Amino acid sequence: MSDTFLDVVAEQVIMSYNETKWEERRRRSVDSSIGRRSVLQAGVLSTIGLGLADWVAAGGDHDPAGAARHCILIWLDGGPSHLETWDPKPEAPVEVRGPFSAISTRVPGVALSEHLPETAKRLDRIAIVRSVTSPLGEHNFGTHYMMTGYRPTPVLEYACHGSIIAHVRAQRGVLPSFIAVPDFRVGGSDFSGAGYLPASARPFALHADPARPDFSVRDLDPYPGVDLQRLQRRRQFLQAMDRASLGDAPANADLGDPAFEQAFRLMASPEARQAFDLTREPRRVRDRYGRRTIGQACLLARRLIERGVAFVTVNHRGWDTHTELVTRLRDGFTGARTPVGLVPSLDRALSALLDDLGASGLLDETLIVVMGEFGRTPKMNVRGGRDHWPRVFSVAMGGAGIPGGTVIGSSDATGEVPKERPVTPADVTATLLSLLGVDRHAELQTEDGRPVRLHPPGSQPISELVG
Numbered sequence: 001m002s003d004t005f006l007d008v009v010a011e012q013v014i015m016s017y018n019e020t021k022w023e024e025r026r027r028r029s030v031d032s033s034i035g036r037r038s039v040l041q042a043g044v045l046s047t048i049g050l051g052l053a054d055w056v057a058a059g060g061d062h063d064p065a066g067a068a069r070h071c072i073l074i075w076l077d078g079g080p081s082h083l084e085t086w087d088p089k090p091e092a093p094v095e096v097r098g099p100f101s102a103i104s105t106r107v108p109g110v111a112l113s114e115h116l117p118e119t120a121k122r123l124d125r126i127a128i129v130r131s132v133t134s135p136l137g138e139h140n141f142g143t144h145y146m147m148t149g150y151r152p153t154p155v156l157e158y159a160c161h162g163s164i165i166a167h168v169r170a171q172r173g174v175l176p177s178f179i180a181v182p183d184f185r186v187g188g189s190d191f192s193g194a195g196y197l198p199a200s201a202r203p204f205a206l207h208a209d210p211a212r213p214d215f216s217v218r219d220l221d222p223y224p225g226v227d228l229q230r231l232q233r234r235r236q237f238l239q240a241m242d243r244a245s246l247g248d249a250p251a252n253a254d255l256g257d258p259a260f261e262q263a264f265r266l267m268a269s270p271e272a273r274q275a276f277d278l279t280r281e282p283r284r285v286r287d288r289y290g291r292r293t294i295g296q297a298c299l300l301a302r303r304l305i306e307r308g309v310a311f312v313t314v315n316h317r318g319w320d321t322h323t324e325l326v327t328r329l330r331d332g333f334t335g336a337r338t339p340v341g342l343v344p345s346l347d348r349a350l351s352a353l354l355d356d357l358g359a360s361g362l363l364d365e366t367l368i369v370v371m372g373e374f375g376r377t378p379k380m381n382v383r384g385g386r387d388h389w390p391r392v393f394s395v396a397m398g399g400a401g402i403p404g405g406t407v408i409g410s411s412d413a414t415g416e417v418p419k420e421r422p423v424t425p426a427d428v429t430a431t432l433l434s435l436l437g438v439d440r441h442a443e444l445q446t447e448d449g450r451p452v453r454l455h456p457p458g459s460q461p462i463s464e465l466v467g
Contacts, residue, residue: 067437068400070305070366071165073313074298074350075147076342077186078139078320079393081376081386083415084329085113085343086394087130095379096414098386099326107405115330115343118351124405125354125363126398127465131409131418134374134390134425139320142373142390143187148195149429149456156446159195160203161432162311164454167201168438172308174269176204179304180313181297183207187373196446203313210278210296217276220266275307276300290348292332292340298349302356305366318342319372323383346370354398367400367435371428378416392418395428400435402465426459434461 081098083089088102088111102111105120110128112120119126136142141152148158159167166178180203184193194202206217266272274280278300289295294316301312319342321328332340350370357363375393376386392411398404409421433455434440440455455461 068365068367068435070309070362071161071311071400071432071436072298072301072305072353072366072368073161073311074294074346074368074370075186075313075315076319076346076370076372077143077315077317078372079142079374079376079388080319080342080372081321081325081329082130082392082394082411083376083378083386084325085116085346086128086396087411087415088113089413089415092414098380100330107407110405110407113343115339115341116347118347122351122354125358126396126404127402127406127408129395129397129408129423129428129462130392130411131421131423132371132393132395132425132428133418133422134393137374137388137390139373140188140190142388144191145425146371146373146428147186147191147193149426149459156450156452157192157195158452159197159201160191160193161429161436162203162313163194163197163201164433164438164444165311165436166203167197167444168442169310172310174265174272175275175304175307175309177310178203178313179309179311180205180315181300181304182209182293183315184313185317186313186315196452197444206276209293210300211291211293215278215296217266220273220276271307275303278303288348289352290340290345292345294345295349295352298353302353305362306360316342316346321376321385322381322387323385325380325385357399363399364401365399367402367432368398369395369432370397371395375415378414389416391416395423397431397465402435406464408462408464423462424459426456427462430455430459430461431465434466 083096083098084100088100089097090102090111091097101114103114103117103120104110105112105123107123110123112123134142134145136145136151144150144152144158147160150158152158162178162180166176169177171177178193178201180193183205184191184203192202208215208217278286278296281299281303286296286299289299294314297314297316301314304312318328321342327334328341329343330339330341332342332345350368353368354363357366357368372393374388374390377389379386381387392415409423410419411417412419430440438454440461442454443451444454445451
């Protein structure tokens with residue numbers, strides 16, 4: 001018996017193959033005989049509209065008419081200040097309006113923060129919802145609400161938008177359908193994303209910053225001493241063990257560990273390596289997006305959707321600005337001669353993304369969403385920052401046929417509460433999913449058979465954006 005074979009056996013046996021894992025895998029395999037990834041453990045999508053039903057029945061290879069094929073969610077983790085970005089109050093007292101000025105935009109009568117000058121020039125491609133309101137001012141709770149449309153409950157963790165899309169759409173190509181750049185540690189890191197959905201719907205997190213010179217994706221490179229031929233032997237051995245343990249499983253059952261299978265596909269694919277290789281982009285393009293994390297993450301998101309990825313979350317942390325608001329939002333660091341803080345970096349990345357998607361024709365089929373879990377207090381605090389404020393804040397959306405230059409709702413004179421047209425996180429979710437072609441009456445089921453509406457009950461898509 002060769003050392004290589006013993007090595008393979010030892011490494012696979014050490015993996016988490018206990019009785020619970022085997023039973024979980026048995027259930028998953030039996031479920032796969034019912035249908036494709038759009039089928040959950042308890043059955044097919046129920047109470048569903050014809051558009052999505054036909055799409056799933058066709059194998060998930062066609063999107064409903066008019067639906068966006070991709071989404072890039074730029075998540076501003078920590079809670080971005082609406083007063084320093086999308087909803088400035090230049091006429092308010094200084095303790096409300098803050099240290100920044102407002103500037104005019106391409107849309108007459110609509111102003112943005114002075115540190116969004118490039119976005120201001122492109123506001124005809126963006127819609128702003130200025131009256132989003134929530135009662136949840138804690139990071140984890142607010143994140144869960146904004147990313148799922150459901151208020152958190154101890155009974156069930158709901159699935160985020162990206163996981164829903166990854167679950168109901170068939171994967172195109174070798175790249176995962178839902179990718180998080182650089183990771184999915186959002187809202188305090190207590191949110192898995194997939195919720196009640198199976199592990200296959202979880203975001204594929206890079207765990208690597210694309211702005212770093214040594215950026216690399218861990219699953220693209222085998223461990224030292226493990227080449228693809230050796231990895232293939234491990235895969236075959238793993239499948240043989242599964243087949244032996246699931247002797248009564250259908251012939252088309254999915255075998256092997258999903259994470260292992262995904263890693264194998266990525267390692268074996270030159271296409272995947274090229275997708276994540278930012279060195280293939282000209283220096284001038286990388287500079288245009290900005291060399292900070294959000295810039296290179298947005299550039300990578302563009303490359304991923306160009307290759308068929310359905311949903312990319314760009315997770316940009318640092319927006320919890322209780323202190324040193326000027327340094328963190330504008331300067332980036334003490335003594336900076338050129339502003340490279342959170343807002344200028346967002347401005348540079350978002351404007352470059354809009355330009356590139358517009359030039360390639362992908363903007364019409366790609367939804368761009370910029371949001372966080374809540375806004376910031378109407379008044380500056382004594383530490384030179386703003387605290388959590390969910391009562392009113394802003395969300396920006398672009399692409400996917402959204403009428404640019406539209407402003408939905410408004411906050412009052414101090415940015416404290418909605419003045420008109422209040423919009424809930426559930427409404428934001430309904431809008432996002434509607435634009436991505438998910439029928440508003442669609443349901444999935446949890447493992448124990450509980451039906452879950454994909455559009456939260458009582459929610460309404462924003463008619464000015466969806467039509």
